[in-house]
Amino acid sequence: NAGVMQNPRHLVRRRGQEARLRCSPMKGHSHVYWYRQLPEEGLKFMVYLQKENIIDESGMPKERFSAEFPKEGPSILRIQQVVRGDSAAYFCASSLQGAGQGVNEQFFGPGTRLTVL
C-alpha cells in the first residue's frame, strides 16, 4: 500500500487519558500535515512537519496537543488528558513538495476517529 497510512482507525478514550495517533506518509514524501474535522465541519489545519522538524504548529491548541515526526518511524499526534471536545476525526496528509516548491498536492490518509467518553 503506497498511500498514507494512519492507525488506529478508531480510538476510544476516557476523559483524562492520552491519545496517540500515528501517520506514515506516502513513500518518498517527507512533508506531513495534521488536520482535525469536527462533525459537520470542514477540515482545520493543525500542524505541518518535516522529518525531525515542526515547521508550523499555529493550528494546534496551546495545551495538551503535541506532534512529532522523528527521523525513523511515523509521525505522532499526541493528545494528553483528553476531553469530550477532542472527539473528532483526525486526518494526516503528506506531500512530495513543501512550502515554496510549487503546487503541494496533499494526499490524505484514512483518518483516526477519536471518541472521548
Added chain:
Amino acid sequence: QKEVEQNSGPLSVPEGAIASLNCTYSDRGSQSFFWYRQYSGKSPELIMFIYSNGDKEDGRFTAQLNKASQYVSLLIRDSQPSDSATYLCAVSDSGTYKYIFGTGTRLKVLA
C-alpha cells in the same frame, strides 16, 4: 482571517446532468486551488487542482478559476449516483503550505 466559502447544500441534480459546485476565497494572494471529494465517513480524495485562470479539464471534471473574482468552481459532467458526496474546496498560498478548507458542498445525484 483567510476564509473559503462554499454553499453547504445539498445540491441535488438528476443523473446525467451537469453539477456545478462553487467556492469563493478571501485571500487575493492565494495561488493554488484544490477540489477534494469526501464520502461520508471516509477521507478526502483529491480530484484535481488548478492554479491558472481559466478552465482545466480532467475526464468528467472541469475546474474553473477566476482570480479577479476570487472564485473557483468544479463542474461534473454526466453526473452519476456514485458522485454523491461532499466536495471540499481548499486554497493554498504559494508561499505557505497550509490548506484552508471550505466546509464543503453536499452533492446528491438522483438516479
